[in-house]
Amino acid sequence: MSRELPIQLTVNGTPWEGTVPADLTLLRFLRERLALTGAKEGCGIGECGACTVIVNGRPINTCLMLAVEADGAVLQTVEGEASDGQLSGLQQAFVDHHAVQCGFCTPGMLMSVRALLQRNPSPTEEEIVEAIAGNLCRCTGYSAILSAIRSAGPAREAPDAPGEAPRLAGSVARPGDER
Amino acid sequence: MTTEHRYVGGNHPRPDAYDKVTGEAQYVHDMALPGMLHARIRTSPHASARIVSIDVSRAAALPGVYVVLTGAELDHQLGLYMADKRILARSVVRYQGDPVVAVAAQTEAIAAHACDLVQVEYEPLVPVLDPEAAISEGAPLVHPDLHTYSHMKGVFFPVPHSNIAHHQKIRKGDVERGFAESDCVFDNSFDNPPVQHVPLETHAVIARALTRGRMDVITSAQSPFTVRNILAHTFGVPHNNVRVRIPCVGGGFGGKAGIHLEPLAYMLSSRAGGRPVKIVATREEEFNTLPSRQGLKTRIKTGVTREGKLVAIKVQYLWDAGAHADYGVNVGRAAATAGAGPYSVPHCHVDSLVVYTNKVFGTAFRGFGHLEVMWGVERNLDIIAHQLRIDPHEMRQRNFLRPGDTTITGEVFTENHGRPDLCLEQVAGAIGYATRPGRGQTPTRVPAGKVRGYGIASLHKAPAMPVFTSCSCVIHFNEDASVRVLISGVDYGQGTYTALAGIAAQELSIPVEKVLVTFDQDTGTQPYDWQTVASRFAFMGGNAVIQAARDCLDQLRQTAAQVLHSPVDDLVCDNETIYVRHNPHQRLSYRQLALGYTFDDGNSIGGPIIGRGRYIAQGLTHLDPQTGQGKAAINWTYGAHGVVLEVDTETGDIEVVHIASSFDAGKVLHAGMCRTQVEGGVMQGLGSSLIEGFKFDEQGRLLNPSFVDYKIPTVKDMPRQMSQFFVETPQLDGPHGARGIGEHPMIAVPSAIGNALFDALGIQFHQLPLTPERVYLTIKKHRTDK
Numbered sequence: 001m002s003r004e005l006p007i008q009l010t011v012n013g014t015p016w017e018g019t020v021p022a023d024l025t026l027l028r029f030l031r032e033r034l035a036l037t038g039a040k041e042g043c044g045i046g047e048c049g050a051c052t053v054i055v056n057g058r059p060i061n062t063c064l065m066l067a068v069e070a071d072g073a074v075l076q077t078v079e080g081e082a083s084d085g086q087l088s089g090l091q092q093a094f095v096d097h098h099a100v101q102c103g104f105c106t107p108g109m110l111m112s113v114r115a116l117l118q119r120n121p122s123p124t125e126e127e128i129v130e131a132i133a134g135n136l137c138r139c140t141g142y143s144a145i146l147s148a149i150r151s152a153g154p155a156r157e158a159p160d161a162p163g164e165a166p167r168l169a170g171s172v173a174r175p176g177d178e179r
Numbered sequence: 180m181t182t183e184h185r186y187v188g189g190n191h192p193r194p195d196a197y198d199k200v201t202g203e204a205q206y207v208h209d210m211a212l213p214g215m216l217h218a219r220i221r222t223s224p225h226a227s228a229r230i231v232s233i234d235v236s237r238a239a240a241l242p243g244v245y246v247v248l249t250g251a252e253l254d255h256q257l258g259l260y261m262a263d264k265r266i267l268a269r270s271v272v273r274y275q276g277d278p279v280v281a282v283a284a285q286t287e288a289i290a291a292h293a294c295d296l297v298q299v300e301y302e303p304l305v306p307v308l309d310p311e312a313a314i315s316e317g318a319p320l321v322h323p324d325l326h327t328y329s330h331m332k333g334v335f336f337p338v339p340h341s342n343i344a345h346h347q348k349i350r351k352g353d354v355e356r357g358f359a360e361s362d363c364v365f366d367n368s369f370d371n372p373p374v375q376h377v378p379l380e381t382h383a384v385i386a387r388a389l390t391r392g393r394m395d396v397i398t399s400a401q402s403p404f405t406v407r408n409i410l411a412h413t414f415g416v417p418h419n420n421v422r423v424r425i426p427c428v429g430g431g432f433g434g435k436a437g438i439h440l441e442p443l444a445y446m447l448s449s450r451a452g453g454r455p456v457k458i459v460a461t462r463e464e465e466f467n468t469l470p471s472r473q474g475l476k477t478r479i480k481t482g483v484t485r486e487g488k489l490v491a492i493k494v495q496y497l498w499d500a501g502a503h504a505d506y507g508v509n510v511g512r513a514a515a516t517a518g519a520g521p522y523s524v525p526h527c528h529v530d531s532l533v534v535y536t537n538k539v540f541g542t543a544f545r546g547f548g549h550l551e552v553m554w555g556v557e558r559n560l561d562i563i564a565h566q567l568r569i570d571p572h573e574m575r576q577r578n579f580l581r582p583g584d585t586t587i588t589g590e591v592f593t594e595n596h597g598r599p600d601l602c603l604e605q606v607a608g609a610i611g612y613a614t615r616p617g618r619g620q621t622p623t624r625v626p627a628g629k630v631r632g633y634g635i636a637s638l639h640k641a642p643a644m645p646v647f648t649s650c651s652c653v654i655h656f657n658e659d660a661s662v663r664v665l666i667s668g669v670d671y672g673q674g675t676y677t678a679l680a681g682i683a684a685q686e687l688s689i690p691v692e693k694v695l696v697t698f699d700q701d702t703g704t705q706p707y708d709w710q711t712v713a714s715r716f717a718f719m720g721g722n723a724v725i726q727a728a729r730d731c732l733d734q735l736r737q738t739a740a741q742v743l744h745s746p747v748d749d750l751v752c753d754n755e756t757i758y759v760r761h762n763p764h765q766r767l768s769y770r771q772l773a774l775g776y777t778f779d780d781g782n783s784i785g786g787p788i789i790g791r792g793r794y795i796a797q798g799l800t801h802l803d804p805q806t807g808q809g810k811a812a813i814n815w816t817y818g819a820h821g822v823v824l825e826v827d828t829e830t831g832d833i834e835v836v837h838i839a840s841s842f843d844a845g846k847v848l849h850a851g852m853c854r855t856q857v858e859g860g861v862m863q864g865l866g867s868s869l870i871e872g873f874k875f876d877e878q879g880r881l882l883n884p885s886f887v888d889y890k891i892p893t894v895k896d897m898p899r900q901m902s903q904f905f906v907e908t909p910q911l912d913g914p915h916g917a918r919g920i921g922e923h924p925m926i927a928v929p930s931a932i933g934n935a936l937f938d939a940l941g942i943q944f945h946q947l948p949l950t951p952e953r954v955y956l957t958i959k960k961h962r963t964d965k
Contacts, residue, residue: 037209038202040429042379043462047886050379078202091200095192098851101859102672103199104379104429110200133895136886138377138430139672141862142894143901144855 007071011036012080020067026060027051029067030077038078038107042136049135052108053077059115061134078107081114090114090152097148101139109135113149123153183754184688186681187915190850191691193677195427195670195698204427207383207399212455215385216245218447219290220458221280221297222468223272226306226537226879227319230270230299233280238293243285246450247293250279253446257413259405259437261330261337261344261504263322266442272301273321273502274539275880276467283447283456306537306879310476310499313342313534321502321535333801334645335508342535344500345508347515349529349807351587357491357526361482365563369477369555370946372872373499376544377891378671380429381460382469386444388453393420394445400438401431401669402710403700409438410445425700428671432863433543435671436712437505439469466539466884471873473507473533473541473548474499477555482526487569489578491526492519496552498533501540508533510541513643514548516588516802516811520556521599521639522575523584523592529807537879543712545860546922549640550867550929554947557636557930562943565621571934572607575637576600589808597843597908597918599817603637605904606821609839610635615938622941625961627828631836632939634822636930640923641812642713649795650716651706652723654683654731656788660755660769661693662731664724667700667708668716673921674852675716679724681849682914686728688753689769706791714919717848718814719794721914727792738772738785797912814910814918818842820861820931826939831955833869833936835898838928845910845918853920857903860924866892868929872948 002021009016011034020029030036030053039062042050046061053062054076081088087095090113100106109132116123116131123131128149137145198204235247250269256262268277280297284290307313307321322328326339335345358364384398392414400406403423411418428435440458447456460469475498482491496515500507515531544550564574579600580592607613615633622630642648653665664683670676676696684691697705708720736750739757743750749760758766767776775785802809823836840857847853870890874882883889909916933944936954942961946953 031209036202037205040206040208040380042381043886045462045885045887048379048462078200082201087197087200094200095196098193098196098674098855100193100196100199101674101855102379102430103195103204103427104206106199107202129894133893136379136891136893138379138432138863138891139859140855141858141860141892141901142897143858146894146897 005068007068009070009073009075011075012077022066022068024067025063026065026067026070027062030062036077036079040104040107042104049112050105050108052111052135054111054115057115057118059112076111076114078110081110090117093148093152097144097151099140099144099148105135105137109137109145117153121153184684184690186685186691188847188850189681191677191681193674193852194680194696195676206380206427206429207385207397208380208429208459210385210397210426212385212387215455215457216283216285216451217287217290218281218283218444218456218458219287219294220278220464220468221294221299222464223268223275223277223279225272225301225303226275226308227304228272228301229304230268230272230279231302232300234298235280237296238282241289241293241296243289244282244293245454246283246447247297248281248447248450255413255442257409257442258503259409259505260335260508262328264503266446274537276464276539277502278443278468281443281447283451307342308536308538308875308879310497310534310536313536314532318342321537335512336804343532344504344535345511345533347512347531347807348805349515349518349527349587350805351589352526354491354493354526354528358482361490362485363483363567365481365566367479367559367562368945369558371475371551371554372947373474373538373541374472374544374867374871374873375466375889376432376434376471378430378432378434381462381465382435382440383459384440384444385455385457386441386448387455388445388449392416395422396441396445397424397426398441399428399435400425401428401436401671401712403667403669403702404707405710406438406441407702410441413442422701422703425669427698428669431671432545433547433712434470436543436710462886463884466889467881468539470505470540470542472544473501473510475551477552479555479559481559481563483563483567485567487564487567487574487577489522489524492524493528494518496529496531498531499538499541500533500535501538502535503540504533505540506543507541509643510543510548514552515807517549517639517641518552519587520553520560521580521637521817522578523580524587527587529587538875539881545863546640546926547643547713549638549926550864553636553638553927554929554933557927558933558945561934561937572603572612572635575603588802588811590810590812595908595911596815597817597845598906599637599639599819601906602817602841602843603635603819605841605906606819606839607635609902609904610821610823610837612821625828625940625942625958629825629827630939631823631825632935632937634931634933634935634938635819636927636934637819638923638927639815639817640926641815642715642919644709644713644715644796646796646799646801648709648715649793650708650719650723651791651793652720652727653706654727654790656731656773658774660689660773661695662687662689664694664696665705666696666720666723667705668711668720669700670698673856674849675720677852678717678848679720682721682724683728686725687731689755714816714921714923715813717917718913718919721848721917722794723792725792725914726794727790730792731788731790734788734790735769735772738776739767741784742767742776814913816842816844816918816920816923818923820927822931822935824932824935824939826936826954828958831951831953831958833932833949833954835865837900837902838898839902839904840924841904841906842920842923843906843908844920845913846907846916847905848915848917853905854903856921857924858901860922861901861928862892862897864925864928865896865898867925867947868932869949
C-alpha cells in the first residue's frame with residue numbers, strides 16, 4: 001500500500017503529529033484519523049463543497065487535497081466553530097433563520113462563510129454569493145442561508161451597508177431587483 | 180386559560196439545527212462499527228446484455244478481501260409493488276449501472292481494487308431505450324418473465340408479455356362525445372427527461388447479519404418500517420428479526436423512500452460471518468445505479484368551447500420507468516388521478532402507461548409525477564388560451580374545480596377542499612400579471628436582446644398511498660414533566676419534527692423546549708409508521724400526535740381527580756398544571772403527576788404517563804380497474820406559481836426575476852418551516868426547469884453521471900426575488916386544519932417558466948429542461964423559418 005509520510009499540523013488549535021499514507025486525502029484524514037466527521041464527502045471531485053474546511057485561512061475542498069499537503073498548516077473545521085459549548089454568532093444565525101434542513105452541506109457552508117468573514121468582516125452581497133457559490137445545497141434554495149449570513153456579519157448591520165437587501169415579509173430579494 | 184404555549188403557526192427554532200451547525204449530527208456516512216468491512220460494487224457497462232461469465236478468482240485472492248458476491252448466488256427477487264428486481268444482476272443486465280458484483284473488504288480501496296479485478300464477459304443485446312419503442316410490436320422485453328412476477332394485486336395491472344409494468348385507466352363521461360360537442364380541439368405533446376434527486380448524502384448503509392436469522396441495519400432511508408417489511412419478506416424472517424435504524428439523513432426527496440442497498444449489505448455481512456458491512460454509493464453510482472425520476476412523454480388532446488371551457492381531455496402518459504418498476508408504477512397511478520389539472524372536466528380519458536426500458540430505473544421524487552404531468556397540462560392550457568385569445572389567468576379561473584364539481588376520479592369537490600383560484604390570484608397579483616407589458620400581444624417575430632416574460636401555472640397533488648396507510652405516536656412524560664414524542668416518519672430535512680413538536684407542546688400546554696421528538700429512528704423501539712413520502716407526514720403524524728397528547732392529558736386528569744377530589748370533567752390542563760375549573764387554587768403541577776402521584780403518607784397512585792395516538796387514512800377506496808373511479812385522496816393541496824423572467828435571445832440564457840408561489844396549506848403549522856420548504860422546493864423546481872436532465876447515448880449509456888456534467892442550482896442561480904403566500908382553507912380532518920405542502924413547491928415551476936418563455940418570445944416549448952442551448956437553438960430556428 002501507499003508509503004507513510006510524517007506530517008504535523010494544527011487543527012482547531014490542537015497540534016497533531018504523526019505519519020499518514022501519501023495518498024490519504026485531507027478529508028479522510030480529518031474524518032477517519034481525527035474523528036472530525038463534520039466535513040462530509042458529497043462527490044469526491046471538488047464540485048459540491050460539503051468537505052470544505054479552512055486551511056491557512058482559505059476555504060479548501062479537502063477531498064482534493066492530500067493530508068501530506070497540509071503539513072505545517074493551520075486548520076479550522078466546523079468542530080472548532082463553537083466555543084465553551086456555545087454556538088458562534090454565525091451558527092446561531094443559521095439556527096435563527098432556518099438556514100439548515102438536512103444539514104449535510106451545513107458544515108462546509110459554514111466554513112466557506114467563516115473564511116470569508118475572517119478576511120472580510122463586511123462582505124457585500126456579491127462577495128457572500130461568491131463565497132458560497134461552490135457549496136451545493138439541495139434543500140434550502142439558499143435564501144435562508146443568505147439571510148443568516150447577512151445577519152451574522154456584524155458590519156452589515158450599518159444602515160447603509162452596501163448591497164443590503166430589502167426585507168419583505170415572506171420575501172427575499174437580491175440587489176438588481178427592480179421593485 | 181393562558182395564552183402561553185401557542186406554537187401552531189409560530190416560528191420556534193428547529194431542534195435538529197443545533198446538532199447540524201456544530202457537526203455533531205451523525206449520518207450513516209459518519210458511522211462505523213467495530214470490525215466493519217467496506218463494500219464496493221461493479222456495475223454493468225451495457226444497457227442490455229447477457230452475462231456470459233464472471234471470473235472472481237483474482238478479486239477473491241486479493242489480501243483484505245472477505246467476500247465477493249455475484250447474482251448467481253442470490254435467489255431473492257424483490258420490489259416495492261412489483262417483485263422485479265434482484266439484489267445483483269443474474270444472467271442478464273438491464274441497464275448501464277446495474278450492479279453485477281459486490282466485494283466486501285477491509286478497506287474501501289481494497290474493495291474497489293478487487294471490483295476492478297473481476298472479469299465479466301457480456302454478450303451485448305439490443306437495448307430498448309424509448310418508451311414508445313418499448314410498447315411497439317416486437318420490442319425486446321426488458322422483463323420476459325413479467326407475467327410470473329408477484330405484485331400488489333387489484334392496484335397495479337402489468338400487461339403480460341409486454342414492457343408495460345402498469346396501465347392506469349381513468350374514464351369519466353364520454354370523451355368522444357365531448358370532442359364532438361367542443362368548438363375546438365387541440366393536440367399537443369410534451370416531454371420530460373429523467374432527473375436525479377441529488378441528495379447531498381448519497382445512499383449509505385451499514386448492515387450486520389446476526390445469528391438465528393436476525394439483522395441490524397443502519398441506513399440513510401426515509402421509511403424505516405418499509406425497509407423492515409421488505410427485508411423480512413425478502414429473507415423470509417419474522418419482522419422482529421429485523422432492526423432498522425435511521426440516524427440523520429442527508430436529503431431524500433423520494434430517492435430514499437423505498438429500499439435500495441440494504442439487502443446487498445445484509446447479504447455481504449452474512450457471507451462475511453456477521454461482520455458489519457458498510458456501503459456508501461459514490462456520486463456516480465447515485466446517478467447511474469440508484470434510481471432517478473422517471474421520464475415522461477405526454478400526448479394530450481383537448482376539446483374546449485369558444486369561451487375556453489374545458490369539455491373533454493384525452494391523455495396518454497408514457498412513463499419511462501427504466502429497468503425496474505419500484506415506485507414508478509405508483510407514480511403512473513397517482514399522477515394519472517391528477518392528470519387533468521385542478522379543473523372541472525366533464526369528459527376525461529387517461530391512459531397512464533408505466534413502461535420498462537433499459538435505463539436506470541425511476542422511483543418516487545418530490546411531487547411524485549406531478550411536476551411532469553403539470554408540465555404538459557399547464558403548458559397545454561396556455562397554448563389553448565393563446566389560440567382562443569383568452570387571458571391564461573381568466574382561462575384557468577373559468578375551469579377551476581368549484582364546490583359541487585366532480586374530479587376525474589369521481590370525487591365531489593367541496594368548499595373544504597381548498598382554493599386553487601385564490602392561489603392563482605395571489606401569484607398573478609404578486610407578479611403584476613394583469614398589467615404585464617404587452618399583455619396578450621404575443622410577439623409575431625422573435626424579439627432581440629433581453630426580453631421579459633410573465634407566466635403563471637396552477638398545480639394540485641394529493642398523497643399517493645395505499646388505502647390502509649397508517650401511523651402511530653407514543654408520548655412519554657419524563658421526571659421533569661418534559662416529554663419524548665416517538666413517531667416514525669423521518670425528518671430528512673423537511674422540518675416535520677419541528678412542526679410536530681409545536682403541535683405536541685400546544686396540545687399539552689407546555690413549553691416547546693420541553694418537547695423532544697426523538698430524531699434517531701429505530702424499528703426496535705419506535706411505533707409504526709408506513710412511509711415518509713407523499714406530503715402526508717405532517718397531516719397523519721400531526722393527527723396521531725394530537726391523539727397521543729390528549730391521551731396523556733386524560734391520564735393526568737385521572738390521577739389528579741383522585742388527589743384533588745374532583746370529577747375528571749371539571750379539571751383543566753393549562754400551562755403545565757391541572758386545576759379545578761371553578762376553584763383554580765386547587766391545582767397540581769404536571770411534574771407532581773408525570774411518573775405517578777405520591778401522597779404525604781407515601782401512598783402512590785397513577786404511574787408514568789404514556790400517551791398513544793394513531794391515525795389511519797380515512798375513506799380511501801381502491802380505484803375501479805377499468806375506470807379509475809374511486810376515492811384516491813385523503814386531501815388535495817392546491818397551489819400556483821407566477822414567474823417573471825428575462826431571456827437573453829443571443830445566448831438563450833434565462834434569468835428568473837421573480838417567482839411568487841402560493842399554496843392552500845389549510846393551516847400553516849410553522850411559519851419558518853413552510854416558508855423554507857417553499858424556497859427549497861421552488862429552487863429544486865427551477866433545476867428541473869432550466870438545467871437538469873439525464874442524457875443517454877444511443878447505446879443507453881448515461882452521459883452525465885457527475886456534478887461536472889449534471890449541474891444542480893447553486894446560489895448564483897437564485898431568482899432575484901422569491902415570494903411565498905399561503906391560503907388557509909381548513910382541511911376538516913387535518914391537524915389544526917393543515918394539509919401537506921412538502922412536495923408542492925416544486926410542482927408546476929417548469930410550467931410557469933415555460934409559459935413565461937412563450938410570453939417573452941412567442942415560442943412554444945414542449946421539452947424540458949429549458950437550457951440555454953435548447954432555448955438559443957429554438958430561437959435561431961424560428962428566426963430562420965420566418
